Amino acid sequence: MTMPSASSSKSSTPTAGEEEEESSGSSSSRRATTSIIRDEDYYFEDGSCILLVQDTLFNVHRSMLSRDHSSFGAMFSLPQGGLEAEGKSDDNPIVLPGDKASEFRHFLWALYALPHELRIINSPGADLTLLIDIARISNKYSFKSLETWALDAVHEYVNRKPSPLFFTSIDTYSSSSSSLTDRSSTSTSTSSSSSSSSSTLSIESTESLTRLIQLAQLCNHERLLNTMINLLRQLMSKSLQYAYLAMKLADDLDIRALRGSAYLEVMQKSVVVRKPSPSASSTSTTTTTMEEAEGSSKDSEREVTLKEGSIDPQGRLVISPSQRLRLLSGYWNLTRQWEKLRTHPPVFAHSSSCGASWHHHGCTQSWVEFWKEKTKGEGVLEMGLADVLGRLRKVQKDYEKWGSATYMHHDCRLAARRCIGELVRGVEEKLPDYFGDEEGEEDYGVM
Template identity: 30%
Template sequence: MHPHLSADVYLATSFMRSGEPSPPTPKLQLQLSIPIPSRDSTYYIPDGNTVLLVESTLFKVHRSTLTKDTSTFDSMFSLDSDLRSNSNSASVTVGPEGESDDNPIRLQGDTADEFRALLWALYSLPNELSIALTPKANPLQLFNLARISHKYEFRSIEAWALNALTLAYTRPMHPPNNNNNKDGDAPSLEQLTELASLCEQRDLLEAATQRWKRRLAAGKDISLAINIAERLNLRALLGRAYYVMLLQGREVWDSDGHLTRSQVIRLLSGHYSLGRLWDRLPSEVPTLVHSPRCMGATLIRCNQAWSGLWKSMMEIGKHGVLLQYPDVEGKLMLAEGMLKTLMDRDTPTPGMLEAMPWCKEQALIATAGKVKEIQESLADYFVDVI
């Protein structure tokens, strides 16, 4: 074989030289996999009058059912009727859209499971719907229902689905399994958060945020939480996710392939800002709301004792306590724990607490308030500039 000829070209030239006919050139066959539509086993209703195609599934339902709740199907069908009345019937060859399997109404951007969930809500009996409010609820079905009812503006159905979904995720017993949707019986936490944000359902969003925080406390999905919180502008989750990532350390940031350069800059900014706050805390004594019984000279001694006690607690990070330098929340929570321990003792409290007999509870409230203040403002420390 010639070194610069391919095998096909070499064989062709060989046959030409020998005078024999060349073998037929194989044809390139392209097989396009186009799914054939199939009828839904439940919602292809024989006496229905409207056929819809969602993905590769045909649904046949009653047009009057789809126009409930003043949804967008109502205006869609009204427009369709106007177009039919103004069209030239002689030009119609396959019949009006939606009247046969050959010419169904095609719904774009929906899944068959979502549309099936909508029809379940529209056609089910009350006792069937009531299951959604019990521990036997199907979270994935409710999720699909909430998404599609929001899209097509079934307002009362959307509100009901979101309420049922919120109940499922706030119920103390039998919480839905939504760990990345492994079992297929619940949406992923990312999907749930996006839905709650899209529908502006505050209670569901809070339930999702609490689940994120539990994951973050376990050191899981930190960069994912950062990206979702930034994309959906979820301030509480954003501050917590950045804070947890901050405490992981620079080696983890650099090895995490999901953090952008801007996010690393925000982490550096947070390290600097929280470090400075750590140094300022001893001199930033929270205001103490004194007991009505604390007055006169007692009030003066109480203020002095509280100031000294606060500074003493804020110095704990310099005396062998294993806290990272920017872990301001950890420092404050440790101080809160120390106060609770002193107050829970049956014996008289020694030291500075003796000088504030009526305001011990107020000192604990002030400390807890400072913890909450820092927790709610964590996002402010992670900005683009250092």
């Protein structure tokens, strides 16, 4: 037995009957217009359970499907009554909706593979698609041990150095608008051969990242999910494409740990975020209107169909209305939060020895003067208005450089340092809340 691939061949063997029109609900009429074939690798002559996945019949052993306390075992134990049991013949198979034949073939490979064949899973030549399919099907049919084994193999695969998820180093993914435009399907410029290659590799990597984080979320595999979130955070700081991917995945899968940082990264990119036209459909494509350089008549307008996540010819990211609303809310909430922080220095508990042997008022005054001076310093003002985390970290650095030339008590200096650190962590934890769907008056509790 050899490891199957997604394009594994199949044999066209006798089917479940010719195409015919029947009004009855029999299994033959259900598949009357479909050409059914037997799988070349997993239609065993001595099999005891026939399954139909898409247009492919698998004949495997019930004892194999009943292992690991799977849902198949529970299904086989149900009484059939007077009806003919499904899975006994090609004409009346057990139908598995929602699965692909290639995925189920990969799953069966894991069930039937010999020990020496399984070694490839932990080798440099491991097939990520194979592992993902095994984990997904195992999760669906409650093969818990097999699911855990496959997910651990996926996690090991992802953590290899250099990462096999990328055919080139992460640093090759530039966030410049020109390279992003080359990647966009709507770009009118001609890409060079090297740009086309980078685009292809980037698309493949994006698809792999999406499938992996969806799998980790589906199977509730915390280690894999955390690994993928950390990887996306690294990638999105280098490319707007990955920042948008992280933002979309955070929304689609409700990943709080990723949402705040992803939205913040998109908001801080130099590419202008663009709102789709009101005439856009509710699907993933939107319509934007672009005026010609000269002329203001209606004839000078032309419509260009753009896909969400792409870059328009003017270098702007196309996003959905709901994403735009969250970005605007985030900008408003973060700028307002910074104004509160700037005008209200954090309060910390003074050391008991400060009041006994130090001028308590002078200690407080020294801290307040430092805070007001540094929060309007040149380094802070160079950052974006909504970059609260960046500004706080700059103040934190300035505090470390403040030295001993201060009228603050030593213990109070340590308390103030902890206070700044807690402030940074508080903003990080509350970051997803800033990017709500509506502008609100919430107190995010970071002060």
